[in-house]
Amino acid sequence: MNFERNLLLHCAAALIADKLEPMTEPxxxxxxxWQYAGPHRAQVWLATTYTTLGKVxxxxxxxxxxxxxxxxVRGKGSFLAVQFGVEDRWQQLVLLTIANALCWIFExxxxxxxxxxxxxxxxxxxxxxxxxxYNHVQKLELAWFEDTTSGGLMSVMNDDINQLERFLDGGAxxxxxxxxxxxLVGAVFFVSSPLLTLLAFIPIxxxxxxxxxxxxxxxxxxxRVREAVSEMGSVLGTNLGGISTIxxxxxxxxxxxxxxxxSAEYRDANxxxxxxxxxxxPLIRMVILTGFTxxxxxxxxLVLNGKMEVGIYSVLVFMTQRLLWxxxxxxxxxxxYQRAMAxxxxxxxxxxxxxxxxxxxxxxxxxxxxxVRFDKVSFGYTDxxxxxxxxxxxxPSGETHAIVGATGAGKSTVIRLLLRFYDTxxxxxxxxxxxxxxLSYSSLRGACGYVSQDVFLFHGTVRENIxxxxxxxxxxxxxxxxxxxxxxDFICQLPEGYDTVVGERGQKLSGGQRQRVSLARAxxxxxxxxxxxxxxxxxxxxxxxxxxxSLAHVTKGRTSLVxxxxxxxxxxxxxxxxxxxxRVTESxxxxxxxxxxxxxxxxxxxxxxxxxxx
Numbered sequence: 264m265n266f267e268r269n270l271l272l273h274c275a276a277a278l279i280a281d282k283l284e285p286m287t288e289p290x291x292x293x294x295x296x297w298q299y300a301g302p303h304r305a306q307v308w309l310a311t312t313y314t315t316l317g318k319v320x321x322x323x324x325x326x327x328x329x330x331x332x333x334x335x336v337r338g339k340g341s342f343l344a345v346q347f348g349v350e351d352r353w354q355q356l357v358l359l360t361i362a363n364a365l366c367w368i369f370e371x372x373x374x375x376x377x378x379x380x381x382x383x384x385x386x387x388x389x390x391x392x393x394x395x396x397y398n399h400v401q402k403l404e405l406a407w408f409e410d411t412t413s414g415g416l417m418s419v420m421n422d423d424i425n426q427l428e429r430f431l432d433g434g435a436x437x438x439x440x441x442x443x444x445x446x447l448v449g450a451v452f453f454v455s456s457p458l459l460t461l462l463a464f465i466p467i468x469x470x471x472x473x474x475x476x477x478x479x480x481x482x483x484x485x486x487r488v489r490e491a492v493s494e495m496g497s498v499l500g501t502n503l504g505g506i507s508t509i510x511x512x513x514x515x516x517x518x519x520x521x522x523x524x525x526s527a528e529y530r531d532a533n534x535x536x537x538x539x540x541x542x543x544x545p546l547i548r549m550v551i552l553t554g555f556t557x558x559x560x561x562x563x564x565l566v567l568n569g570k571m572e573v574g575i576y577s578v579l580v581f582m583t584q585r586l587l588w589x590x591x592x593x594x595x596x597x598x599x600y601q602r603a604m605a606x607x608x609x610x611x612x613x614x615x616x617x618x619x620x621x622x623x624x625x626x627x628x629x630x631x632x633x634x635v636r637f638d639k640v641s642f643g644y645t646d647x648x649x650x651x652x653x654x655x656x657x658x659p660s661g662e663t664h665a666i667v668g669a670t671g672a673g674k675s676t677v678i679r680l681l682l683r684f685y686d687t688x689x690x691x692x693x694x695x696x697x698x699x700x701x702l703s704y705s706s707l708r709g710a711c712g713y714v715s716q717d718v719f720l721f722h723g724t725v726r727e728n729i730x731x732x733x734x735x736x737x738x739x740x741x742x743x744x745x746x747x748x749x750x751x752d753f754i755c756q757l758p759e760g761y762d763t764v765v766g767e768r769g770q771k772l773s774g775g776q777r778q779r780v781s782l783a784r785a786x787x788x789x790x791x792x793x794x795x796x797x798x799x800x801x802x803x804x805x806x807x808x809x810x811x812x813s814l815a816h817v818t819k820g821r822t823s824l825v826x827x828x829x830x831x832x833x834x835x836x837x838x839x840x841x842x843x844x845x846r847v848t849e850s851x852x853x854x855x856x857x858x859x860x861x862x863x864x865x866x867x868x869x870x871x872x873x874x875x876x877x
Contacts, residue, residue: 293604295611296427300388310380314436317373318443323366326451327359377436385431393424396613404620405684406644414497419613422492423606430603437596455579456571462557466550484536485605491529493609498525620686625697626706631791632660632695633710633822635681640690642673642680650676652845653690658838660695663823665833667863668842674826675716677842678796681824682708694792712785716797718777720769725754726761728769728780732787741787747817748783749809750776775809782810786817793823830867839863 300307397420452460502509502518509518562579565571637656643649650673658664666674679685680692683699692699699707712732720728729741736744741761745751753776757763769777785793795814811832814823827833834853841849841856841863849861856863 293607296607299392299611303384303387306380306384306387310377310384310436311439313373313377313380314439315443317370317377318440319447320366320370320373322444322447322451324363327363327366381436382432385428388431389424389428392427392610393420396420396424396610399614399616402622403616403618405679407616407618412493412497412500414495414500415493416613417500418489418493418496419609422496423489423609426606427603427610430599434596434599434603438600441596452579456562456565459558459562459565459579462554462561466554469550484532485601486608488529488532488536488602489605489609491525491532495522495525495529498522620683621700622704623699623701623707624703625701626703627695627697627710631710633791634658634660634695635792635822635824636693636696637677637680638691638693640680640692641688642676642685643688644685649688650845651680654842654845654847656840656847658822658824660822661820662837663818663825663835665825665827665836665839666842667827667830667833667839667866669862669866672842673845674842675796678713678794678824678826681792681794682711682713710791711794712788712790712792713794714778714781714785714796718769718774718781720765720772720777720780722764722767724759724762724764725757725780728765729761729783729787732784733789736787741783744783744787745780747786747813748779749813750779750783753779779810779813782813791822793818793821795823795825797826797828830863830870 400416400420449460498521502522509515558579562571562576566573566576635656635658637654639653639655640651641649641653642651654673654677656664656666656677666677668674676685680687681694681699683692683702683704686700694702694707694710721731726738726741729744730736732744733740738761742751745754745761754761754763763771765771765777765780769780772780814825815835825833825836830853833839836853838850839853839856840847841861843862849856849859849863851859857867858864
């Protein structure tokens, strides 16, 4: 019998419930988990073997107790004397004591091996699943992240995977133990008295049926618990990320109430599950009492009437307890199982999310020239509204071009399409004559150096954040890039220089400092195309001047595409493209656009203070 069927038997009532319910998904969480653990099935078998042998060693002492009683009661007529010829009672007791000690020793050894193997297996699967899930999520398009909360993602990638790990750590071994307990104890019962076996096993169908009902009641409740965890994670993550805004608007009380509300929802969701899970064990105890009473009464009657030996009766009394009492733990095991399966369904639900954008397979021809072309490109973030409308735009290799326009004109969208964060609705974006949809992401984005308005720095040192542009860069290359970005001087004034920790999102640096570190990171990449998305819009005049000096140097002989709000920063560009309502309405050099007296000239007058001429 293959292990999948064996595992279904181990899961007993829990899996029966899965079979009884209509499958709402192509595969249950357990089957998906079994498939995912394919490379580790040998370790699963090994852990199962250790657990099984440990259970065998746990049951044998109960039989030995009956043998001891048999020696004391029957002496030379005992089973040991008749079958093995050991007639001396003391020798029989010594042999049984040694056998009992060996069973305890082997049980301890196998218990240790079982625990170590199962726990290492759970840690390995947890690690691989988290890394695999993260790698999968990274392949999803940017639009998916914009529709998904980071807190919800964190609850799946951390809390749900930890929940699964807790089940694999102990729950799986518990299920296997219960299974072998029923098999081994049932075998002893059957050999001793088939009729008594029937009576002792009466509670088991009731327990299975109760477990089915129990699981069916728990499944939707734990799904609700996991959703509540996701919502709570989302609120906490958002609030902690926006703590400065909360403080600035003195909204601490409002946000405390918000957290209290989602925490109360999580508490209530758990209460619904607890109500059912807590009542399971008391009910099972009452059912167990039935089986135990049958063994005591009917087995005792057989002994009193000379139809059963006292030793066998003693064994069966112990065995009844051994058979039925562990099933009180079935409630906790199924509780773990349902929590784990609710988490597993969420994990595989995320893994089943397929990217809507298909990555190309080709690489750019070397050397990369950086010739960028937009041909009749239209795009909208929603189906009912286009942001860009059939724009034509050409940036020849080695030139610096700027895109300007009012807020909402679609300037940053052009950059996002070039980096293929989104796909066009119609038209084509090409690089060096190759449609970017045919290029691999590493080839396309590897040719670009990107500096955004909203600079993101990782928690780490200045050196590590600059090196992010090229992982194998030397310290000297990092320093050279910082000098080109005019960041070297302020970095040297930091407490630890290049080894200063910038804090989460670079919060220990000023906005202008973060911007220059970001520029150094892009320069270190030595890209064929430098992309600047309003890189100077949030900095002071001094920082802007420093960045402009840096850009004048690093853009020479390199294709550069600059999104600008301050027109003074792009007046020397080779060509300026003016966007209005998603269309290119003007293009040319600064002086020519002023002479045209169009939108660009109007924007220039506003920014230079000549408002009266509008």
